[in-house]
Amino acid sequence: MKITLCGGGNGVHALIPLISNNIPCSIDVFAPFEDEAERIRRGVEEYGKIEASGDFGIISGIPINVCKEVEGLIDESDIIIIVTPAFAHETILGAVIPHLKPGAIIGAIPSRSGFEFIANKLVKQYKKEDVILFGGQTFPWACRIKEYGKKVEILGKKSYITVAAIPSDKRLKVGEMLEVIFAMKVEVASNMLAITLGNVGQIIHPGIMYGMFRDIDNVIYHKDEIPLFYQGVTDKISSILNLLSDEICEVSDRIMEKYRIDLSGVLHLKDWLLQSYENEIEDKSTLTSALVTNRAYEGLKVPVKKVDINKFVPDFHSRYITEDVPFGLVVSRAISDMIEYKTPHIDKIIHKTSNWISKEYLENGKLVGRDIRETRIPQNYGILNVEELINLVQ
Ligand code: NAD
Numbered sequence: 001m002k003i004t005l006c007g008g009g010n011g012v013h014a015l016i017p018l019i020s021n022n023i024p025c026s027i028d029v030f031a032p033f034e035d036e037a038e039r040i041r042r043g044v045e046e047y048g049k050i051e052a053s054g055d056f057g058i059i060s061g062i063p064i065n066v067c068k069e070v071e072g073l074i075d076e077s078d079i080i081i082i083v084t085p086a087f088a089h090e091t092i093l094g095a096v097i098p099h100l101k102p103g104a105i106i107g108a109i110p111s112r113s114g115f116e117f118i119a120n121k122l123v124k125q126y127k128k129e130d131v132i133l134f135g136g137q138t139f140p141w142a143c144r145i146k147e148y149g150k151k152v153e154i155l156g157k158k159s160y161i162t163v164a165a166i167p168s169d170k171r172l173k174v175g176e177m178l179e180v181i182f183a184m185k186v187e188v189a190s191n192m193l194a195i196t197l198g199n200v201g202q203i204i205h206p207g208i209m210y211g212m213f214r215d216i217d218n219v220i221y222h223k224d225e226i227p228l229f230y231q232g233v234t235d236k237i238s239s240i241l242n243l244l245s246d247e248i249c250e251v252s253d254r255i256m257e258k259y260r261i262d263l264s265g266v267l268h269l270k271d272w273l274l275q276s277y278e279n280e281i282e283d284k285s286t287l288t289s290a291l292v293t294n295r296a297y298e299g300l301k302v303p304v305k306k307v308d309i310n311k312f313v314p315d316f317h318s319r320y321i322t323e324d325v326p327f328g329l330v331v332s333r334a335i336s337d338m339i340e341y342k343t344p345h346i347d348k349i350i351h352k353t354s355n356w357i358s359k360e361y362l363e364n365g366k367l368v369g370r371d372i373r374e375t376r377i378p379q380n381y382g383i384l385n386v387e388e389l390i391n392l393v394q
Contacts, residue, residue, distance in 0.1 A: 001025040003181070004077040005063075006092045008036030011083030011109075013152035014143040017052040020061030022183040028073055029066040030080075032095060033088065037068040043149015052143075054154030074099035079106070079177065083139065085319040086112040086327035086376070089119075097122045102130045105174060109161070111135025112323065113199045113331035114376025116166055116192040120392060121381055134174045135195045137162040137265070138276070140182055142296045156296020159278040160185035162265050164192045168394050189265035191393040197252045197335065198266040202328025203244045204230070205320035206353045211237030212302065213314050214352055221312045226304055230297035238287040243345040244329075245269040251336045251343070258339070261390050316356035325353050326375040330361050334377035337367065338386050 003019060005012045008031035016027055031037040040063070044050060049060035067073050074080065074096050082092050089108055097119075100106060108115050115135045123129055142155040163178055165171040168191045175188035189195055208229060213219070221227075233241075245268050252266040267275070270287045273294070280296045283289035291297065303318035329346055336343045347362060354361050360369035373380060383389055 001079070002028070002077050004028045004030055004074055004080045004096075006030045006080060006082040006096065007084035007088070008033055008040055009084065010143045010145050010152065011139050011141075013050055013145050013149075014052055014141050014154060015081070015083060016050045016063055017059045017061035017152070018141070018154075018183075019181055021059045023180055025181075027061065027063050028077070029063045030070055030073055030092070030096065031066060032068055032070070032092065033084075035068075037066050040066045040149040043147070047147075047150040050149065051151050052154050053146075053151070054157075056154070070095045070099060074104075075101060077101070077104060079181070080104065082106075082108040084108075085323040086115070087319075087323055089115060090122075093119055093122050097128055097131075098126045100128050100131050103132070105132045105134060105177065107134030107136065107163075107165075107174070109136035109140075109163075110138045110199070110201065111192075111195055112201060112327045112376075113196040114327060114378065116196065116393060117376055117378055117381040117383065120166065132165055132167070132170045132174060133192075134163055134165040134171075134178075135192055136178075137189070137195050137198050138200060140184055142300070155298065155300075156277070156280050156294075157184070158276040158296075160187050160276065162187040162189050162195065162198065164189040164195045164265070164393075166192055166393060168192075187265070190262035191390075193255075193261065193389060193393045194252075194263045194265035197248055197263060197332060198272075199328050199332075200269060200272050201324045202332060203241055203248065203269050205324040206329055206349050207241040207244050208233060208237055209314070209316070209320055210349045210352055211240045213316075217314065217316070217356065219314065220307070221304065222310050223312065226301045226312055228297075229300050229302045230294065231292045231300070232302065233288055233291045235286075235288050238291070240345070240349075241269055242287060244349065247336070247343040247346050248332050251332060251339065251341055254339050254341060255335075255386060259386055259390060261394070316353075321353050321357055325350060325357075326359070326361065326371075329353075330367065330372075330375045331377055333362075334367055334375075334379055335386075335389070338378075338384075338389070
């Protein structure tokens with residue numbers, strides 16, 4: 001099997017040794033961003049491998065080709081897995097799709113929200129309708145690069161991940177293949193809409209940032225004062241996360257009931273945490289305790305940027321906002337519009353967080369703000385109602 005991984009961050013570093021350890025295959029890397037391809041090649045040349053360490057011990061893998069250019073890399077790939085923040089998906093899909101062989105499988109893990117809209121548009125544009133698209137609800141491991149092109153640390157592993165595919169009748173094939181590649185349980189959701197609405201990053205990341213910084217966005221930390229992110233959640237912040245999750249589940253329930261489409265894969269945040277991190281959470285009693293006592297989140301801090309010697313401020317341009325608002329919350333808000341369901345808590349968080357990144361998505365309560373074209377709302381792809389949404393994902 002020939003696998004191409006797209007990206008050059010934590011996730012791609014982790015997948016090289018993990019997949020190599022699971023199945024005999026050849027792994028190539030398409031890393032178009034800046035000089036990442038060259039840096040990965042250099043790291044592998046110097047160290048001889050990419051090594052992953054975790055509670056399982058140490059494993060390693062060696063990518064065959066690591067390229068900045070796509071030509072010659074994709075034509076024979078059986079499966080292409082994109083592991084980047086969602087704002088990079090379009091660039092990567094646009095480069096890769098023209099080169100796909102018939103029947104190739106291409107998807108993103110995680111796909112976040114609305115991956116299916118852009119992927120479907122490009123597949124049609126390049127007349128590659130014979131490929132299979134997939135999206136994963138989340139990335140299966142928590143991981144961080146220790147040395148670029150050389151070492152990555154695996155902090156935790158989810159109990160399972162959920163994936164879906166287009167066409168949806170290929171979902172079991174995709175699920176079985178990913179189960180082998182990842183050597184973990186893969187749940188198969190009925191359709192990609194369940195992945196889009198079930199995107200938990202849209203709740204956790206903007207929700208915690210909002211909860212922590214809505215009133216103190218000018219805070220400055222010394223290095224040893226930077227708070228923990230997930231494990232820094234208080235009951236007050238959890239209540240915000242619960243409200244976001246309630247609204248998304250309500251949107252999903254209403255669509256399920258009215259349109260008879262299976263969205264049972266859209267879970268409430270606490271249920272998702274307990275199921276995904278079954279073996280990592282010590283105290284499962286509340287949403288706060290499920291976050292704070294989750295070993296996979298240990299040591300992960302608030303994203304910050306350095307402003308002076310030993311002075312750091314929260315980084316409001318981190319992917320927790322730039323990915324999870326336009327490719328998450330805003331998409332769910334757009335779907336709620338289609339069923340005329342009001343989401344006051346989602347709106348409040350979109351307002352504050354988009355302000356932090358100088359973007360305008362909502363204007364007078366409508367998704368017509370000046371930057372709305374940059375988001376992955378279905379309306380941007382000509383999908384204007386639930387029937388059209390269902391038509392695409394089924
Ligand atoms: P990362 O921040 O390490 O990776 C970023 C990579 O994306 C870059 O290295 C680059 O290769 C690519 N990229 C960024 N901007 C780009 C652009 N403009 N054009 C092309 N490529 C670009 O991210 P990661 O930690 O590997 O995470 C990837 C995805 O997985 C994200 O959606 C993240 O939210 C999710 N995720 C990660 C973890 C984790 O522990 N790392 C856990 C759960 C989910």
